[in-house]
Amino acid sequence: MRYRRMYPAALCFAAFLAAIGLILDDPSNILPGLWKIMITEDALITDYMEIAGVGAAFVNSALVTLISIGILYLAKDPINGYTVVEIGLMAGFALFGKNIVNIWPIIGGTFLYAKLRREPFYTYASVSLLATALSPVVSYVALDNGWGNLPAGVLVGILIGFILPPLSAYTYKIQNGMNLYNMGFACGLLALILAPVMSSMGADLSTNYHWATGYNLPLGAAMGGMCIVFIAAGLFFCKRPVWAAWAGYRRLLQTTGRAPSDYLRMLGSAPVLINMGVNGLIGIVFILVTGGDLNGPTIGGIMTIIGFSAFGKHARNITPVMLGVVLGGLLLHQDLGAGAMQLAMLFGTTLAPVSGYFGWPFGIVAGFLHSAVVLYAGSPVSGLNLYNNGFSGGLIAIVLYPIITAAIRHRKPELQDEDYFDAFEHDTPTVPPPPGKEK
Structure with missing residues (x-):
């Protein structure tokens, strides 16, 4: 009940994505x-803005968002920062x-895994949803001329969805x-495992590089405006005094971010919204200052940062x-x-807990x-894993x-097995221990 406004807000976000597509194209x-998106083999990096236009890319994003919201709602998934x-x-x-077609076999495979274990799907x-990082495998097997076919693509997707729950745990x-x-790791x-097996069976795997340019001004304005709305919502529309919302955000900045750190349950919606807006602006600024392009992949990275602003x-x-990546590049x-x-x-900000836990030099x-x-x-995986930075981050x-x-x-x-909250039994968070005090 504390987060009953999450789903209406998420629907507004999906509508915003669709509006961007309709306005800019x-x-x-x-x-x-x-249609072009659905019939494209989309290994990394396949920018849907480049191959299908900015309108189709954002409408696809809006539809995938709606599908995700619907799955979470119908499954009665407990709402928290990870939502x-x-x-x-x-x-x-x-x-x-990811598109409105290639995500379904993997989702279906995870559904079958839950049924086999006789557990509710919300678990x-x-x-x-996150396992759809391997959606390019489904597209490749289903669409590749002379090698795969649609039934094989569906079966491979189901197998992926079935395997990833125990592996990710x-x-x-x-x-x-x-x-x-x-999940990226x-x-x-x-x-x-999949890439060499597919190659040994005759698949000709190769990475892509479709990269759109020329959208910095409209996408910068749209994404920057969204981030400002997040900050304003956190300060003025969360039924908390402005000083209290800002104080909560300052407390959030003192956390390490070590997973799992559910900021929504730890500190409430106001600090999280402020954090989402600030982090999104940081991502936009880094891209523009370093001479990058705002397009499908980079906007995807900024949205990922915004999402994880509720979780670490x-x-x-x-x-x-991010400065370490810039230094490395130079x-x-x-x-x-x-x-x-x-x-x-x-996406290298997946290693943010290293910086928060051990200090900024280690970051x-x-x-x-x-x-x-x-x-x-x-x-080695030929672009089949969309969360490639998560795989690299896991190794590091x-x-x-x-x-x-x-x-x-x-x-x-020592291994970290503890959770900072129990999503199913408690609605009051447990504040994470300070660095060095974990059991």
Whole structure:
């Protein structure tokens, strides 16, 4: 009941996405563009704005968002900060890889997994949505001429959805809460198996590079305006005094962001909305200042940051990581305006807990490492895992955590199994312990 306005707000967000598409493009281009999106093999990087137009891309994003909202609502998934993550992430990646067709087999596979275990689907609803990171596998198998076919694509998607719930539960533990994109790491591991198996069966896997340009002004205005609305809503429309909302946001900035950190339950909606707006503006500024492009993939990255603003990310722990990626690009002689570096800058904030937990210098180190690792982490999986930065972030987190903890901080590394709240029994959050005090 505390969050009963979440779904109406999410519907307004979907309407906003559709409005962007209708305003920035000729409506007559949208249906042909949607069809083109559905019949495209969309391995990384396939910018739907480039191949189908800005209108079709944003309408696809709006429709995928509506589907996600409907699944969460019908499954009666408990509303918390991770609900914001799921909606933001699905909306963002629907601009470059997920569409209204290729997500369904994976969702169906997770549904079958829940039924096999005789558990309610809401237990796995979030997993079913995030597992669609491997939607390009479904599209490739279903559409590839001379190799796959539609029934095979559906079956492979169901298999992916069936496997990822237990796999992601395991990978969550070994990353010690330092990589926020746990599903990206799990999907990366599965893709490492799928890609060579598919290749050995005759598939000709290859990455894509479809990258739209020329939308900085309209998309910057639209996304910047949305972020300002978030900040204003947090300050003035959450039934809390302005000073109390701002004080809550300042408390939020003191958290480490180590997963799981559900800011919605810990601090309420007002600080979270402010955090969403501020983080979104930071993402926009970084893209524009470094000479990047606002398009499907980068807007997807900004939406992901906005979503995770309810679950671990804030200005103090994402900025060092982003600066580390910029530093890595400069020292390693990478073009900061290149698509891979722009995405590394945005999605590299999966390592924000490293900065928040150990301090900003370690956040810069994590970002620096990520700028190099992520450029090669996608090669073995041929772009089949949309959450490639989550896979890279997981590798870095697994290596960095024991080194920093044992060698520098002189403490015994321990796995993080605890949750900071119980989404099913409590509505009052447990404030996370300060750094170094976890059991």
